[in-house]
Amino acid sequence: MTQHVELNGVIDTTHLGMRLDQALADLFPDYSRSRIKEWILAGKVTLDGETVTKPREKVLVHQQVAIQATLEEEVSSRPQEIDLDIVYEDEHILVINKPADLVVHPGAGNADGTILNALLFHCPEIANVPRAGIVHRLDKDTTGLMVVAKTVPAQTHLVAQLQAREITREYEAIAHGTLTAGGTVDANIGRHPQKRTHMAVTEIGKPAVTHYRIAEKFRAHTRLRLRLETGRTHQIRVHMAHIKHPLVGDPLYQGRPRPTKGASEELQQVLKGFRRQALHAVKLELAHPVTSEWMQWHAPVPQDMVKLTEALRRDTAERGMDY
Template sequence: MLKTDIISLKRIKEKIFFWKKEKIFIDIIYEDISFFIVNKFSNFVVHPGIKNLYGTLLNAILYYYPQNYSLPRAGIIHRLDKNTTGLLIVAKNLIAYNYFINLLKNREIIREYDAIVFGQIFFNNSINKPIKRHIRYHTKMMIHSGGKIAITHYFVICIFKEFTHLRIKLETGRTHQIRVHLESIQHPILGDPLYNFNKKINIQKIKSCNSISLQKILKKCSRQILHASFLKFRHPITKEILQFEKKPPKDFITIINSLYNNGYF
């Protein structure tokens, strides 16, 4: 007599979650039938997550563009960190979405950022260091030989006594890439709460500024001073080369003006 195994099948109910539409203001600087460009403000999450189910850019997009429900990530092509400001591409149909994803994959979308970093940088350079999720802290990323390739190019705009204004060009787009890379060369972004190489030394750099008013402005800095300033790519239909540029927000400009007013290196 053969023994037989008894297999019991249990039907599992799948919970389907629909993202909520929310009437949240979004600053659209360009729009046509294929896509639009958003100028994201600070303290604004792009994609919903465990800690941010509502109040995100995705929720806002679904309110103004309900047809984007059918698109992956509601048509959002790339992301910015919660407190990083600047330009984002959002597709309005599946053809445009797939087009932009391929452009991104093939590194055919030029993305440039402005940043204020601690310390003086005298030469343009590139950082080519792989990045992966941090082994111990899951909200952070880290440089690791087992990570994904990550390449960041930076260009010196102006050198101050204790800081440098950089223009940064991404070749790849890993999570927290700019922030991780700049910390790895010991020049973290001003105001970055997560990637802040030798915090005590950076506090001393703020205190060493000649102007008391400048010290106060820098101490009040509550987010990474990083802004996605520039986008360049070919239009999905016309193939015309388009470029978009947006100046940094008020808090960034206040810091820049204060640094310039207190003298260059």
């Protein structure tokens, strides 16, 4: 099946010095760089109204980008009958509550068994939408709410809302250490210079902003509510580690597990058994991409985080707020 694609955007300062194909892949993240390169070579891309056909051409700030192209079925993954916890669904979008240990999109080491495979089974026509309608991701072991577009127009509008920071994504997390007040982390994030699978705070990274507030204090940990302005890979995990309060259980960013001084035997066992980042996408708010109705969903905190929170409360009550 062939669908018409119409995309518009503006080159901003973060793209300064980039090749055209790189800048457009960043500007329109739901289309692969190879796909965008094909469109450039085919004369489907204009800058300030002029057709450009050289992927290597350097872009300039404030240039107006327009893409008029056709899209063949882009998803080649196979449908798989995998249960999805669907919170909401209509003909344009669906919202799911993602469990832990489920990858969103096929990749190295995860060729199938992903949310994308499940979406293709649940809604076969979604194969005609880039990346099966996935407009934002959650890490493999992060739980909670994700919105998926079932049509190309719905995806285009949702991506525009994300880029304009108009979608509210709120998370619950449990971090090491006791924070005294809420705050904001405004620090660029990019690929770690030595560790291929890690991200890091770096001056040459992309802008990233995370707001956090204290939901509950424990003796040596803090339960947080966090809100994303941007959506960089591993953003909350990297930002919390950056301010020396990594998330409990984070396999990449908490460093060597640190024993909690004076912790009860129960808490020690719960912490030892918590083998994923304690992070859950608890609330999602957005304007419906077709009706513009403002919509909101909540996902209850999963049982492993509930168990951890209860153990932290008991430990704090038994030993006092000695921090």
